[in-house]
């Protein structure tokens with residue numbers, strides 16, 4: 517029986533993780549979980565999975581929740597609460613499905629406590645990839661990808677060393693606006709942006725897919741997870757999202773991983789690795805029904821966020837922290853109706869241009885640059 521702690525239980529990845537745990541309840545049990553503000557859904561989840569510890573965002577919600585559940589379940593809150601859930605004594609594995617760089621501190625504490633990490637929370641790897649991967653090496657903790665592209669690469673690599681890898685090829689669906697020209701992106705609405713053609717995901721990552729920042733963050737995520745230079749990471753547009761990514765080896769053999777677009781598959785693989793279990797209710801891939809798979813080259817003028825991400829990754833130091841924090845704040849402002857879709861990339865560009873890179877940043881430096889960048893993005897609206 518693997519004992520799981522789960523950050524972000526009420527989210528898109530979180531609820532699908534619980535589906536997998538429920539389907540294989542003879543293999544997995546939920547020990548600890550965190551939610552943000554969705555206390556109603558959390559109550560249902562607590563009643564079904566009976567974790568011993570639950571974290572919520574605020575003290576007020578913690579008090580409210582504790583009144584509605586057994587005293588035997590401990591309720592905690594805030595960043596300390598996330599850490600308590602992540603590094604919980606009893607758990608074997610942490611599934612980090614929280615959104616944003618708030619996932620960084622709990623991930624590091626879980627690594628220090630020797631937990632296996634199943635990581636969906638890409639912002640943590642983008643903002644502090646060197647710190648997270650160094651800590652995982654030092655504590656000999658596996659970092660298992662949940663993001664579908666990285667799970668595909670992980671499966672294609674099958675333990676082969678990076679010296680045999682020539683290139684990683686990440687596939688990108690192109691997001692909600694893939695058929696629009698740059699001019700047509702003027703004035704697009706939040707509702708249009710939230711309408712992803714292939715995947716049903718949380719709001720922030722759906723906007724990131726529309727701006728292509730999601731793929732940019734994934735390039736940085738791949739760099740850290742697989743220790744491959746940016747020059748050897750390519751992105752190809754593939755609108756069907758059937759090939760989840762590929763590895764080209766030095767002998768020119770290319771191995772791809774395929775499947776229907778369903779996050780339960782990579783989530784479950786991270787939980788069962790190195791083994792496989794029968795799927796819960798994921799659809800079988802029928803290539804004869806799909807017929808054609810399309811591929812095309814990515815235009816980095818059309819998708820400027822991709823260009824920013826490659827540049828920030830290559831420059832390194834605190835640049836990816838600025839990229840990520842600026843993106844998180846600009847996307848939140850767009851979702852709130854405060855800025856336009858194209859303002860997102862303009863604001864990120866401004867944040868990157870004004871920042872003076874700090875090399876080899878410590879955790880404290882990263883936190884400070886993250887805070888300062890968010891303040892700058894806010895100031896653009898005043």
Ligand code: NDP
Pocket residue numbers: 523524525526527528529530550551552553554555573613614615616618636637638639662663664715716717718719720721779
């Ligand atoms: P969602 O927005 O659906 O869920 C986010 C979860 O985090 C919710 O449980 C939410 O709580 C909680 N949360 C949000 N803000 C905070 C905070 N400040 N403190 C504590 N908890 C918080 O996100 P997704 O599931 O879509 O994405 C999660 C991560 O996985 C992201 O990093 C994303 O990039 C990555 N990912 C997602 C994929 C997908 O298919 N969705 C695919 C690949 C990667 P509540 O709702 O209760 O407020």
Ligand code: MG
Pocket residue numbers: 663664665734
């Ligand atoms: Mg992905």
